[in-house]
Amino acid sequence: MIRRRLALHLSVLVAAAGVLRVGIVPAEVCPPVTAAEVEASIDEAVAWIARGMTPEGRYTYGYDRGEDRVNNGYNGPRHAGVTMSLYQAHAVTGSDAALAAADRGLDYALDGLFTHGGFTAWDVLGEVNTGANGLLLAGLAIRREATGDTTHDDLMRGIGRFLVIQQYPDGSVSGYWHRSTGTSDPVFGTYSTGEAAWALALLDRAFPGEGWGDAAARTVDYMATERDRREGRITRLPDHWAAYTIAELRPDLLTDARMDYARQLVGYFGMRLRFEAQRRGDGINLLLRWFPGPPAGVGTAGEGIGALWLLADDPRLTDLAPNIEERIGCTAGFMVGRQVTAEEAAASARPDLERGAWFYRGYTQMDDQQHVLSSMLAALRLMEEDRT
Amino acid sequence: MSDLLLFLAFFSAVNPSRSRVGLPEGAGGRMRPGAVAVGAALSLLVIAALGWWSASILEALEITPETFRIAAGLVAVLAGWWAFVMAVPATEPPLGGWRDGVWPIAYPRILAPEVLLLAMAGATQNGVAAMTAAAGVGIGVLAALGAVRGTTRATRVLVAGGRVLAVLLVVAGIFLMVDGIRDV
Numbered sequence: 377m378i379r380r381r382l383a384l385h386l387s388v389l390v391a392a393a394g395v396l397r398v399g400i401v402p403a404e405v406c407p408p409v410t411a412a413e414v415e416a417s418i419d420e421a422v423a424w425i426a427r428g429m430t431p432e433g434r435y436t437y438g439y440d441r442g443e444d445r446v447n448n449g450y451n452g453p454r455h456a457g458v459t460m461s462l463y464q465a466h467a468v469t470g471s472d473a474a475l476a477a478a479d480r481g482l483d484y485a486l487d488g489l490f491t492h493g494g495f496t497a498w499d500v501l502g503e504v505n506t507g508a509n510g511l512l513l514a515g516l517a518i519r520r521e522a523t524g525d526t527t528h529d530d531l532m533r534g535i536g537r538f539l540v541i542q543q544y545p546d547g548s549v550s551g552y553w554h555r556s557t558g559t560s561d562p563v564f565g566t567y568s569t570g571e572a573a574w575a576l577a578l579l580d581r582a583f584p585g586e587g588w589g590d591a592a593a594r595t596v597d598y599m600a601t602e603r604d605r606r607e608g609r610i611t612r613l614p615d616h617w618a619a620y621t622i623a624e625l626r627p628d629l630l631t632d633a634r635m636d637y638a639r640q641l642v643g644y645f646g647m648r649l650r651f652e653a654q655r656r657g658d659g660i661n662l663l664l665r666w667f668p669g670p671p672a673g674v675g676t677a678g679e680g681i682g683a684l685w686l687l688a689d690d691p692r693l694t695d696l697a698p699n700i701e702e703r704i705g706c707t708a709g710f711m712v713g714r715q716v717t718a719e720e721a722a723a724s725a726r727p728d729l730e731r732g733a734w735f736y737r738g739y740t741q742m743d744d745q746q747h748v749l750s751s752m753l754a755a756l757r758l759m760e761e762d763r764t
Numbered sequence: 765m766s767d768l769l770l771f772l773a774f775f776s777a778v779n780p781s782r783s784r785v786g787l788p789e790g791a792g793g794r795m796r797p798g799a800v801a802v803g804a805a806l807s808l809l810v811i812a813a814l815g816w817w818s819a820s821i822l823e824a825l826e827i828t829p830e831t832f833r834i835a836a837g838l839v840a841v842l843a844g845w846w847a848f849v850m851a852v853p854a855t856e857p858p859l860g861g862w863r864d865g866v867w868p869i870a871y872p873r874i875l876a877p878e879v880l881l882l883a884m885a886g887a888t889q890n891g892v893a894a895m896t897a898a899a900g901v902g903i904g905v906l907a908a909l910g911a912v913r914g915t916t917r918a919t920r921v922l923v924a925g926g927r928v929l930a931v932l933l934v935v936a937g938i939f940l941m942v943d944g945i946r947d948v
Contacts, residue, residue, distance in 0.1 A: 377857045378867065385872045392839075392877055400835045403826035646948030650831050681948075699830070699948040 399664055404653035406706035407713050411759040414752055415469060417712045420732030421749040422465050425458060425742070426477040427728050433484030438741040439729040446729070447741070452500030452508035453571070454743045455481065460515035461746040461753075467522035468753045475523070478515065485512050489531070490555070495541055496534025497553065504553040506542045507568030509535050510575040514620075517578035533586075536579045539572045540591050547598030548606065549573070564607045569595060570617025577624040584626075593629045596621055600637035614644035616680030616747075623683040635692040638684055642696055645681035649674070649703045653710060668714060671734035675747025678707040682754020701758060708755035711748055765833070765943050769936060770886050771898045776933035777840060777878045778902030782847055782926025784909040785919055787869060788858035795869075795910030802865025804907045807874040812896045814880060815887030822888065829888035833944030836878075836885035840937030843878035847930035851923045874903060878933070885940065 428436030435458050438447030462478035465471050488499050498509050513535040516528050542550045542560055549572045551565030573595035580589030599618045604611070622630070622638045652674050655665045668674075681703055688697035714734055721731035733740040734748050765773070790796040814821075822832055856868035879899070886895035912918055 378859065381856055382867070389877055396835055396839065397825070400838060401825070401827045401831055404828055404831065405826060640946070642948050643946040646830070647945055650828055654831075696948050702828075703948060 402654045406653055407709040409709040409712050413712050414708050414756045417715055418752050421745045422474045424732035424745055433480040435742045440739045442738040444725045452505045456508045456511035458742050458746045460511050461750050463515045463518040464750055464753050467518055468757055495538035497538040506551050507565050507571040510571035513575035514578050517582050536588055547594035567617055570615045574617050574621040577621045589626045589629055596634055616676040619680040620683045623686045642684050645677040646703050648677040649707050653706055670736040671744035672747045675751045678751025679754055704755050704758050765889055769939055770890050773882055773936035774898040775902040776929040776936055777882050779926055779929045780902055780906035780909050781922045781929055783873045783906050785922050786853055786855040788864045789914050793913040798862040799864035800907045800910040802862050803869025804903045806870040807903055810875055811883045811899045814883040815892040815895045818884035818887040830944050830947040833885045834941050836881040837937045837940030839881050840878045841934050844930045844933030848927055851927050
């Protein structure tokens with residue numbers, strides 16, 4: 377009788393443990409990766425972007441390898457985002473190839489500039505998008521700091537004035553500006569608010585004492601307290617641009633409330649990346665966790681947590697530092713493994729459009745490379761600091 | 765998780781009130797002190813050992829402690845629901861004498877899945893000492909309840925108390941899951 381009861385209890389225990397293991401806590405696989413491997417991955421991603429550029433400075437938008445079809449759509453924020461990411465690559469690795477490609481991308485944007493009432497903005501494909509201008513300005517600020525070139529200082533301030541015009545008194549940010557009416561459109565963009573705020577924070581770093589940082593902080597407060605409700609979201613937006621913004625705010629602007637928001641963001645990114653590490657995309661894991669996530673999504677979590685790692689010395693975040701570093705390293709490990717290698721690309725129809733790219737179910741887009749590249753740069757910065 | 769949540773989770777997972785119901789009793793309707801002592805000591809030993817090795821076990825399983833907390837919380841919620849629905853646990857045949865402490869007091873009554881998972885989740889975040897102390901409170905109360913005579917009235921009170929602790933376990937499990945989700 378006792379043996380039968382013991383066998384029953386143990387059977388239930390083992391079965392439940394099995395269900396738990398497979399369904400709730402599959403292994404989180406973090407392949408070991410070296411700084412050299414991360415740097416090689418960065419170079420390949422930069423090369424993919426540079427190879428696909430048109431003579432006028434546009435990037436290849438997307439490629440479907442199953443259909444061997446190039447997506448010829450285009451999008452201003454993504455153009456500015458890729459350009460900014462290339463400047464980040466130059467800033468971290470010193471890559472001349474990244475700087476040259478970014479400058480060509482910048483030239484394309486400079487052709488679309490216009491001035492109006494004291495500000496300068498980029499009209500891309502007939503749309504004056506706040507996010508695109510924010511990322512363009514962020515790229516310029518990163519370029520200025522990395523190269524010491526002050527050529528575009530007036531332009532930076534001009535775009536900064538545009539972003540401030542787009543900002544409402546409560547810190548919210550209009551997503552668009554209409555050239556025909558000369559007014560801001562009272563519509564919010566999902567990410568343009570954070571993109572504008574980050575650009576303003578970077579502008580404050582470049583030109584301290586001109587008030588840009590206070591404008592950025594106003595939008596951080598809006599993002600931390602009101603944005604999701606006001607903009608109709610049920611859950612919090614895990615906004616990597618907000619993370620970048622807080623990471624770049626002047627130290628005197630890092631209030632407890634803003635640091636609490638940073639903690640929340642780190643939590644979102646950490647959860648996302650832990651879940652991603654559980655994905656293998658085969659067998660029963662595919663049924664329970666689906667395919668390895670879209671590279672742009674994984675990359676945004678990686679760059680978001682990477683940005684906030686810059687604040688890990690702050691006593692209000694120090695306790696999270698080991699976990700932040702673990703997630704950054706883990707993400708770099710599995711994303712290096714997911715990148716198409718030269719050998720894999722050689723067997724494909726369009727090796728140049730595959731090598732160095734990250735695909736999601738057979739499709740890759742410029743922002744896949746952008747976000748994972750930025751995430752890899754955060755990992756490399758961490759690894760180099762560990763080394764020194 | 766905070767030390768308070770750790771304590772509440774362990775106390776409601778051990779659920780001394782529900783666990784007392786149906787355990788083997790000696791003369792006078794009270795549990796045999798020897799069996800209670802063996803069961804309590806053995807349970808604490810297993811819990812402490814599991815806590816001590818928790819980091820290595822999770823590393824071998826390639827699970828981060830943060831993700832494991834989500835699993836422990838989920839199991840706590842399910843176990844709390846089960847304890848609420850099945851307020852009177854199944855009566856297990858005793859081994860007899862002090863050996864009742866091994867079966868059924870230590871296992872399966874105290875060392876239930878939710879307690880084992882909490883031991884690992886608690887030790888990785890709060891440390892082995894805090895976790896074992898939290899478990900010790902619940903087990904100590906169960907040992908004290910062993911001295912209560914298993915009358916019909918006492919059993920009714922224990923079952924009601926068990927249900928309250930079952931609800932508390934569900935709440936603690938939810939907090940634990942949220943903790944695991946929000947952590948980095």
